[in-house]
Amino acid sequence: MSLERTTRRLAAVWLVLVLACVAHNAWHWVLQKRAPVTDMLAMLPRDEQRPLAAQATQALADAGSRRVTVLIGGGEAAQAQRAADAFLQALGDIPARHRVADADSQAWLSLYTPVRAGLLSPQSRERLAQAPAEALADQALAALYQPVGGPRVGAWADDPLNLFGQWLAERGQSSRVRVQDGRLMLTDPEAPERQYALVLIELPGSGFEISAQRALQPRLDAAAQAAEGQGARVIRAGVPLFAAVAAAQAEREIHTIGAGSLIGIVALTLLAFRSLRPRLLVALSMAVGLLVAASVCLLVFGELHLVTLVFGASLLGVAENYGSNYFSARQGLQPQERWAMLARQIPVVSLAMATTVIGYALLALPPFPGLRQIAVFSAVGLVAAFVTVLWWFPLLDGAGRMAPTRFADWLGSRRALWPALKARGLVVLLVVSALVMAAGASRLRFDDDIRQLQSAPPALVAQQREFARLMQAPGLAQFFVVQGRSEQELLAREEALTAQLRGLQIGAQAVSDWLPSQRRQREDAELAARRAADMRPLLAEKLGQPVVAATAVAAELTPEAWLASPASEPVRAQWLGRLGDGVGSVVLLRGAESADTRAALAALRLDGVTWVDKVGEVSTLLGRYRELMSAVLVLGFVLTWAALAWRFGRASWRALAPTVLASALTVALLALGGQVLQLFHILPLLILLGLGVDYGIFLLEQPGRSETRPFLSVTLAAASTLLSFGLLALSGTPALHAFGLTMLIGVFLAWLLTPFFIPSHA
Amino acid sequence: MKRRTLLLSLAPVTAWAAPDLAQSVRERLQQPEWLRGDFTQTKKVPGFAKPLVSTGNFVAARGLGVLWRTVKPFASELRLTQHEIRATQGGQTAMRLDASKEPAVRVINTLMFALLNGDVSGLAGLFELSGSVKGAGWQLVLAPKPGALQQVLKKVELEGDGFVRRIQLFEANGDESLIQLTNPRTDGGAEPGLFQ
Numbered sequence: 040m041s042l043e044r045t046t047r048r049l050a051a052v053w054l055v056l057v058l059a060c061v062a063h064n065a066w067h068w069v070l071q072k073r074a075p076v077t078d079m080l081a082m083l084p085r086d087e088q089r090p091l092a093a094q095a096t097q098a099l100a101d102a103g104s105r106r107v108t109v110l111i112g113g114g115e116a117a118q119a120q121r122a123a124d125a126f127l128q129a130l131g132d133i134p135a136r137h138r139v140a141d142a143d144s145q146a147w148l149s150l151y152t153p154v155r156a157g158l159l160s161p162q163s164r165e166r167l168a169q170a171p172a173e174a175l176a177d178q179a180l181a182a183l184y185q186p187v188g189g190p191r192v193g194a195w196a197d198d199p200l201n202l203f204g205q206w207l208a209e210r211g212q213s214s215r216v217r218v219q220d221g222r223l224m225l226t227d228p229e230a231p232e233r234q235y236a237l238v239l240i241e242l243p244g245s246g247f248e249i250s251a252q253r254a255l256q257p258r259l260d261a262a263a264q265a266a267e268g269q270g271a272r273v274i275r276a277g278v279p280l281f282a283a284v285a286a287a288q289a290e291r292e293i294h295t296i297g298a299g300s301l302i303g304i305v306a307l308t309l310l311a312f313r314s315l316r317p318r319l320l321v322a323l324s325m326a327v328g329l330l331v332a333a334s335v336c337l338l339v340f341g342e343l344h345l346v347t348l349v350f351g352a353s354l355l356g357v358a359e360n361y362g363s364n365y366f367s368a369r370q371g372l373q374p375q376e377r378w379a380m381l382a383r384q385i386p387v388v389s390l391a392m393a394t395t396v397i398g399y400a401l402l403a404l405p406p407f408p409g410l411r412q413i414a415v416f417s418a419v420g421l422v423a424a425f426v427t428v429l430w431w432f433p434l435l436d437g438a439g440r441m442a443p444t445r446f447a448d449w450l451g452s453r454r455a456l457w458p459a460l461k462a463r464g465l466v467v468l469l470v471v472s473a474l475v476m477a478a479g480a481s482r483l484r485f486d487d488d489i490r491q492l493q494s495a496p497p498a499l500v501a502q503q504r505e506f507a508r509l510m511q512a513p514g515l516a517q518f519f520v521v522q523g524r525s526e527q528e529l530l531a532r533e534e535a536l537t538a539q540l541r542g543l544q545i546g547a548q549a550v551s552d553w554l555p556s557q558r559r560q561r562e563d564a565e566l567a568a569r570r571a572a573d574m575r576p577l578l579a580e581k582l583g584q585p586v587v588a589a590t591a592v593a594a595e596l597t598p599e600a601w602l603a604s605p606a607s608e609p610v611r612a613q614w615l616g617r618l619g620d621g622v623g624s625v626v627l628l629r630g631a632e633s634a635d636t637r638a639a640l641a642a643l644r645l646d647g648v649t650w651v652d653k654v655g656e657v658s659t660l661l662g663r664y665r666e667l668m669s670a671v672l673v674l675g676f677v678l679t680w681a682a683l684a685w686r687f688g689r690a691s692w693r694a695l696a697p698t699v700l701a702s703a704l705t706v707a708l709l710a711l712g713g714q715v716l717q718l719f720h721i722l723p724l725l726i727l728l729g730l731g732v733d734y735g736i737f738l739l740e741q742p743g744r745s746e747t748r749p750f751l752s753v754t755l756a757a758a759s760t761l762l763s764f765g766l767l768a769l770s771g772t773p774a775l776h777a778f779g780l781t782m783l784i785g786v787f788l789a790w791l792l793t794p795f796f797i798p799s800h801a
Numbered sequence: 802m803k804r805r806t807l808l809l810s811l812a813p814v815t816a817w818a819a820p821d822l823a824q825s826v827r828e829r830l831q832q833p834e835w836l837r838g839d840f841t842q843t844k845k846v847p848g849f850a851k852p853l854v855s856t857g858n859f860v861a862a863r864g865l866g867v868l869w870r871t872v873k874p875f876a877s878e879l880r881l882t883q884h885e886i887r888a889t890q891g892g893q894t895a896m897r898l899d900a901s902k903e904p905a906v907r908v909i910n911t912l913m914f915a916l917l918n919g920d921v922s923g924l925a926g927l928f929e930l931s932g933s934v935k936g937a938g939w940q941l942v943l944a945p946k947p948g949a950l951q952q953v954l955k956k957v958e959l960e961g962d963g964f965v966r967r968i969q970l971f972e973a974n975g976d977e978s979l980i981q982l983t984n985p986r987t988d989g990g991a992e993p994g995l996f997q
Contacts, residue, residue: 177875177877177890177895178890178895178896180874180875181871181875181877181888181890181895182888182895182896183844183846183853184842184844184853184855184871184874184877185869185871185877185879185888186842186869186879186913186970186978186980191974192974193974194846194847194848194974194975194976195846195848195974195976196846196847196848196849208898208903211903212902212903217905218949219948219949220947220948221947221948228901228902229901231883231900231901231907581874581875582849582853583851584849584850584851586848586849587848
C-alpha cells in the first residue's frame with residue numbers, strides 16, 4: 040500500500056504545481072494579453088539576429104498587410120471607369136480610394152515647385168557636368184522651337200533645359216499609376232490599349248484579423264461580379280486576400296481532418312475500452328504537458344515562439360504511448376490490483392519516456408534559441424505528461440474492473456500473426472529494405488526554399504503575378520535598410536547606395552529620390568546655376584535678343600515639409616523614422632529577384648547600409664534547422680541504443696532496429712514518391728524515434744506471441760497517432776502535408792516491423 | 802461613338818451643334834494616309850521681345866506618327882511614334898519620352914496628328930469643339946476637356962479648307978504659337994521607315 044500512499048501524496052503536490060501553471064499561463068496570455076513571438080528570424084542564433092532588419096521588415100509588412108489593391112478594366116478607359124463605378128457601388132461603405140481631387144494631384148507641384156532649383160535627375164546632373172555649353176544651348180533652343188516637348192512647369196526662360204520637368208518625369212516613372220479624368224488609372228505596359236482603373240482598399244486593423252477579412256471577402260466578390268458584369272477584368276492583390284484564403288483553408292481542414300481524426304480516436308477508444316474515460320485522461324495528460332511546458336519555457340526564456348508551440352506540441356504527441364500503455368495494462372484488472380500493475384509498469388514506461396526525452400534534449404545542443412526552446416518545451420512537456428499518467432491516472436481511472444472488450448482481446452491476439460524472424464528472415468528483410476533505400480537515395484532531393492511552403496491557390500497567385508507585371512512595383516522580399524545618425528546623414532547614405540545601384544543597372548526606389556539631402560540640393564542648384572550662366576550668352580547670340588536670367592530661388596526641401604505633404608504618401612512607408620539610436624529608411628528594388636543579383640547586392644558594403652533578404656534568410660534558416668535536426672536524430676539513435684542496452688543488454692538492438700529501419704524506409708519512400716525533402720519531413724522522424732522505440736520497449740518487456748496487452752497498447756497508440764498526425768497528410772498546407780505524410784508512413788512501418796524483431800520466448 | 806454623341810447633346814449650347822459641325826468639317830477635309838507639307842512657326846514666349854520664327858517641313862502618317870523637321874534657324878528633328886517621342890539634333894538624342902513609361906506620350910501623339918491632319922474625331926475626344934463653316938473653308942475653336950490637358954493648353958484655334966492651313970496654340974504657361982502649313986502634298990507615297 041505504500042505505492043498508493045506515495046502516489047496520493049505526489050498527486051496532490053502535482054495538482055498544486057499544475058494549478059500554479061494554469062494560473063501562470065492565464066496571467067501571461069489572458070491578463071497580460073501577450074502573444075507568441077512570430078518573427079521567424081528570432082529563431083536565429085543571437086549573434087546572427089539583426090533587430091534593425093527585423094524592425095524594418097515589420098514596418099513594411101504592417102504598411103502592406105491591410106491593403107487590397109484592385110485593377111478593373113482591360114479595355115478602353117471609359118469602360119474601365121464604368122466598371123470601377125459599378126465595383127465601388129457594390130462595395131458599399133468599405134473605405135476605398137479611386138477618385139482623386141484636383142487639389143491632391145497638384146499637391147506635389149506645390150511642394151516641389153518652390154524648391155525646384157535643387158532638384159536634378161541623375162541624367163541631367165551628368166549632362167550638366169560634362170556637356171559643353173554649346174551643346175546645352177542647342178538643346179535648350181531646340182526645345183524652344185519644337186511644338187511639343189517633355190512636361191514643363193512654368194516659362195522656358197525659368198528653366199531652358201527643362202531640368203525640373205525631367206526630374207518630375209523621372210518621379211512619375213517610379214509609379215505606373217496616373218491620374219486620368221480625376222481617377223487613378225493604369226495602362227498595360229505591353230498593350231497600351233488596355234486601360235485599368237485602380238481601387239485601393241485599406242482595412243482597419245491588421246490584415247491577419249479574421250473579422251476584418253470576413254467582412255471584406257463577400258463584399259469584394261460581389262463588387263468584382265458587378266465590375267465583371269460590365270465586361271471588365273478584375274485583378275485583386277494584397278496580403279489580406281492570402282490571409283483570408285489561408286484562414287478559410289485552415290478552417291475547412293479543422294472541420295474535415297480534425298473532425299475525422301476526433302471521431303476515429305473516440306471510436307477506437309470506445310471499441311477498445313467501452314468507455315471514454317481513457318481518452319479523456321490521455322487528453323488530460325497532454326494538456327497538462329502543454330501547460331507545464333509553456334510555463335517552464337516562459338520562465339526560462341521570458342517568451343514563447345510560435346514555432347516552439349507548434350513543434351513542441353507535435354513532439355508531445357509521443358505522450359499518447361504512456362496513457363495507452365496504462366489502460367492496456369489496467370484492462371481486466373480489479374481496482375486494487377492496479378498498484379501492483381503500476382509497480383511492474385513504472386520501469387518500462389520510464390525507459391520509454393527516458394529514451395524519448397534523450398532525443399528531444401539533444402535539440403538543445405546547437406546554439407539556436409529556437410531549437411533550445413523546442414528542446415525544453417518538448418522534454419518538460421513529455422515528463423509532465425508522463426508524471427500525470429503515473430500519479431493521476433491510478434486515482435482517476437474509476438472503480439470498475441474495466442472488463443476486457445471483445446475488440447481489445449481480438450486486437451491484442453493479432454500479435455500471433457507476426458512470426459519472430461530468424462537470421463534468414465532478417466537477412467531477406469534487410470536486403471529488400473536496402474534495395475528500397477538505394478532506389479530512394481538515387482531520388483533524394485532537398486530544398487529548403489520557404490516558397491515551397493506557400494500554398495495559395497494558383498488563381499490567386501496568377502492574379503498577384505499579373506498585378507505585379509502591370510504595376511511594376513518594387514518587390515518587398517529583398518531590400519536595403521539604411522541608417523544614419525541624422526536625417527541628412529541618412530539621405531546622403533541613401534544617395535551613395537542608389538548611385539551604386541544605378542551602376543549595377545538595378546531599379547531602386549528610395550526616399551532620397553523624392554527628398555534629396557541638403558548637400559545634394561545645394562550642389563545641384565549650384566551646378567545648374569553655373570551652367571545656365573555659361574549658356575546664357577550663347578542663347579542670346581543665337582536668338583538675336585537678350586535672355587532674362589531665372590530668378591534665383593534659395594529654398595530647400597526639408598524632411599519635415601516633405602513628410603507633412605500628401606506628395607510623400609507613395610514612399611512614406613519607406614521612411615522608418617527613429618531606428619536604433621539614429622534614423623532609418625528602406626530602399627526598395629525592382630528586378631532583383633534572380634539569385635545572382637541577390638548575391639551581388641548582398642556583397643555591397645556601404646556605411647550604414649544593410650541588405651535584407653527575408654525569403655533567403657528564412658530559407659537558409661530552415662535548411663540549417665533541417666541539417667541540425669538530422670544530426671540530432673543520428674545522435675539520438677546512438678544514445679537511445681545506449682539507454683536500451685542498459686536495460687535489455689544484448690537484446691537491445693531488437694527494440695531499436697525496427698525504428699531505424701522504418702525511418703530509413705520512410706525517407707526512401709518519400710523520395711521515391713517525388714517529395715522534395717525539407718525540415719517538415721525531418722522533424723517527424725525525431726518523433727518517430729520516440730514513438731517507435733517505445734513500441735519496441737513495450738513488446739520486448741513481454742515478448743511472448745501470446746501476450747496480448749503490450750501489442751494492444753502499441754496498436755492503440757499507433758492508431759491514435761496515425762489518426763491525429765497521420766491524417767495531416769490530407770492537409771493542403773505543404774508543411775502540414777509533409778509532416779503528416781512522414782508520420783503516416785513512419786509510424787505504420789515502425790508498428791508493422793517491430794513484432795518481427797521480438798523473439799517468441801524471453 | 803453613339804454614346805459620345807449622347808453625352809455631348811447634354812452639354813451647353815455652344816457644343817449643341819458639335820456633331821453637325823464635326824461632320825461638316827470632316828466633309829471638307831481630304832485626310833490622306835500620308836500628308837507632307839512645309840511649316841512656318843511663329844512663337845511668342847514671355848520674356849522675349851521678338852517672336853521666335855522657325856521654318857521646316859513635316860510628315861504625318863496615319864497610324865504611324867508625325868515627323869517635324871525644323872530647318873531654320875537650326876536643324877532639329879522631332880519624331881512622334883506609337884512608342885515614343887524623340888528629339889534629335891545632329892543625330893544625337895536630346896530628349897526621349899517612352900510611351901510604356903509615360904502614357905501621356907500617346908495623348909500627345911494623337912493630338913499632334915489630329916491637329917496636322919484635321920482629324921476631327923480624334924480632337925473631339927480631347928476637346929470641346931465649336932466653330933463655323935463658310936464655303937470650302939472652316940474654322941474650329943478647341944477647348945481642352947477637364948483633365949491633364951488643361952494644365953498644358955488653354956485653347957487651340959484651327960483653320961483650313963481641304964487641308965489644315967493654320968494652327969494657333971495658346972499654352973497654359975503663356976507661350977503662343979502660330980503654325981502656318983503650306984504646300985500640302987498627298988502624293989509622296991508611303992515611307993514607313995521614317996517611323997521605325
